Amino acid sequence: MSETFDYIIVGAGSAGCVLANRLSRDEGARVLLLEAGGRDMHPLISIPVGAAPMLRGRMFQWGDSSEPDPTLMGRSQWVPHGRVLGGTSSINFFAATRGHAADYDRWAEAGAHGWDHKSLSPFLKEIEHWCGPADPRRGSDGEVGIVESASCDPIMPAWFDAVAGQGGALNSDYNANEQEGFGWLQFSIRDGRRSSSARAFLRPAMRRPNLTVRTGAHATRIIVEKERAKGIEYLQSGKSRRAEAAVRLILCLGAINTPHLLLLSGIGPADHLGGMGVPVIADLPVGLGLQDHLAVETGWTRNDHSALHASLRIDRLGVNMLRAGMLRSGPGTRLPGVLVGFERTDPALRQPDIEYLLNLAPPHADRWWPGRPYKDGYGIRVQLMSQRSTGRVSLRSTDPMDRPRIEYHSLADPRDLAALREGLRRAIALGNAPELAPFRGEQILPAPINTDDELDDFIRQTAAQQYHPASTCRMGTGEGTVVDPDLNVHGLDRLGIVDTSVMPHLISGHPNLPTMAMAAKAAAHWLGDKATYDNGDRR
Incomplete structure (x- = not known):
C-alpha cells in the first residue's frame, strides 16, 4: 500500500523537526515525518543533567563505531548520533554556538551561493529565544532556548x-x-528543560491535522522514477511500507545516515556502487569528504x-x-x-x-x-x-539494516x-x-x-572525534558537490537534503544551532516556491 503526501521528511533530528514545523504551517500541505527511533519521553532526555548517563549508557543512539583509524594508531572511534525524536539534539551536551561569520562566507565562496553569513544570520536569530540581557543581535521570540552557563x-x-x-x-x-x-559557554536549555528540536519545534506542530509523525520507521530505499524522487520505502513494525511525495522528499538523517540511504538507493560514486552490485541512478560523490572535530x-x-x-x-x-x-x-x-x-x-x-x-x-x-x-x-x-583531513561513509553491504562503514583519517x-x-x-x-x-x-x-x-x-x-560529523553530501555547484545551493540533489527532481552532510565544510563550532537555522532557511525558500507546484505540477 502507498500513501501520498506533499512533503515527506525522513529523519526527525535537528533539521527534520524544524522542517516539519515550518512546512506544516501551510495548512494546505500534507506533511509526513518519519523517524527510525522512538518518542523522546524518557526523563533523562528532558532533564539537562541526564545527558551524561545517556551518553555513558549509549541510550537512544545508532551505536556506530568507525573503522580503525591508521592516523590514530589504529584506534576506532565511537560515533554516537541520535535515534529518537529530536535526533542528536535530544542526546547532546547542549552547546549553543552559531559559528564564525567566515565559516558561512567561505561556503558561499566555494559555490554555495546564498549561504554566506549575511544570508543565514537572520535565521540563526529567528529560531533563538535568548534568555540573557536584551541585545538586538540576539533573538527573543524563537523556539530554541539559549541560556548562559x-x-x-x-x-x-x-x-x-x-x-x-x-x-x-x-x-x-x-x-x-x-x-x-x-x-x-551557552546552552540550549529553556525553563529547566533540554531545548531539543523535538521539544522546541515538533511538539507544538503535532497538534496540526496536516502533520503526520511516524516513529519506528526505518527508511530503506528512495523510490526514483525517470530522474525524479517519487517517494520512500520504509520498515515499520516488521512491515514494508511506501509513501509518495507530490512536492518534495527531504532527507534529514545526518552526515552518516543520509549518505547511507542515498548509496542504498543507487545514488553515489559509480565505482563503489558497481562494486557492491547496486544499480547506479546518479553518479555523485556521496559519502566522501567526511569531517569531524x-x-x-x-x-x-x-x-x-x-x-x-x-x-x-x-x-x-x-x-x-x-x-x-x-x-x-x-x-x-x-x-x-x-x-x-x-x-x-x-x-x-x-x-x-x-x-x-x-x-x-x-x-x-x-x-x-x-x-x-x-x-x-x-x-x-x-x-x-x-580540520583538513577527511574520511568517508560507504556501504558495508546492500542490506539496509546493516550499518555503513565510517572511515576517519583524522x-x-x-x-x-x-x-x-x-x-x-x-x-x-x-x-x-x-x-x-x-x-x-x-x-x-x-x-x-x-x-x-x-x-x-x-x-x-x-585524540577522539567529537560527534560532529559533516560534509558527506556537500552543497555547491562544482565538482565534489552533491546538492545545489537550493539543497536539491544534482540531477534528481524533488529530492532535497537538509542536515550537516550538506555543509561544504564543518563550521568552527558546535553544529546543532546552525543545522536548525539551515532548515528554517530551506523551508522559507521552498514555501516561497510552492506556487510553482500549485500551477499544475502538484498532484
Whole structure:
C-alpha cells in the first residue's frame, strides 16, 4: 500500500523537526515525518543533567563505531548520533554556538551561493529565544532556548585571571560579538528543560491535522522514477511500507545516515556502487569528504571540591533529580559552568582554529556515596576547528539494516596535527598558570611532557572525534558537490537534503544551532516556491 503526501521528511533530528514545523504551517500541505527511533519521553532526555548517563549508557543512539583509524594508531572511534525524536539534539551536551561569520562566507565562496553569513544570520536569530540581557543581535521570540552557563565555584575568578595572564581575550557573548576570546559557554536549555528540536519545534506542530509523525520507521530505499524522487520505502513494525511525495522528499538523517540511504538507493560514486552490485541512478560523490572535530583532553587533580562534586553525593543527587523532574529547579536543570575559548594558532588565519572547553569537573565525575568520594579535578578539552583531513561513509553491504562503514583519517593532513599540538601546548600552559595554583593538584593528563614528538604521540594515542560529523553530501555547484545551493540533489527532481552532510565544510563550532537555522532557511525558500507546484505540477 502507498500513501501520498506533499512533503515527506525522513529523519526527525535537528533539521527534520524544524522542517516539519515550518512546512506544516501551510495548512494546505500534507506533511509526513518519519523517524527510525522512538518518542523522546524518557526523563533523562528532558532533564539537562541526564545527558551524561545517556551518553555513558549509549541510550537512544545508532551505536556506530568507525573503522580503525591508521592516523590514530589504529584506534576506532565511537560515533554516537541520535535515534529518537529530536535526533542528536535530544542526546547532546547542549552547546549553543552559531559559528564564525567566515565559516558561512567561505561556503558561499566555494559555490554555495546564498549561504554566506549575511544570508543565514537572520535565521540563526529567528529560531533563538535568548534568555540573557536584551541585545538586538540576539533573538527573543524563537523556539530554541539559549541560556548562559554560570557557576559559583570559587575556582572561576582564578580561571578568568589565568586566561588574562596567558594573554587571552575575554568575550562577553561569542554568539553576538566576534567569536574569538573566552567566556561562558551557552546552552540550549529553556525553563529547566533540554531545548531539543523535538521539544522546541515538533511538539507544538503535532497538534496540526496536516502533520503526520511516524516513529519506528526505518527508511530503506528512495523510490526514483525517470530522474525524479517519487517517494520512500520504509520498515515499520516488521512491515514494508511506501509513501509518495507530490512536492518534495527531504532527507534529514545526518552526515552518516543520509549518505547511507542515498548509496542504498543507487545514488553515489559509480565505482563503489558497481562494486557492491547496486544499480547506479546518479553518479555523485556521496559519502566522501567526511569531517569531524578532533579533540584531546588535559586534566589536573584538584585540592578542593567543586559545587558539582557536592551535588553528586547519592542522597543529594536523588533530591536534585526529583527537583529537576517535578519543579524544574535546582542543579539538575543546568550543566556545570563551562568556559569556552576560541583562538587562532596563527595570527594570519582568517578565523579561530582551536576551541577550548574549560571544564570544572573531571570526565569520571559521577554519583558517590558518603565516605567514598571521587577525586575531584579540572581539565581543558582542546578541539580542532580547522580540520583538513577527511574520511568517508560507504556501504558495508546492500542490506539496509546493516550499518555503513565510517572511515576517519583524522590526521592525514600534517597541518591538523600541528594545529592541535599548538592548542594542546597552550592548554597545558593555561592549566598550569600561577593563578590556578591554590586549586591545582597534580597534572595527570598528559603526564608532564614538552617535546613536539611527545605531544604528537599523546595526540595519536588519545585524540577522539567529537560527534560532529559533516560534509558527506556537500552543497555547491562544482565538482565534489552533491546538492545545489537550493539543497536539491544534482540531477534528481524533488529530492532535497537538509542536515550537516550538506555543509561544504564543518563550521568552527558546535553544529546543532546552525543545522536548525539551515532548515528554517530551506523551508522559507521552498514555501516561497510552492506556487510553482500549485500551477499544475502538484498532484
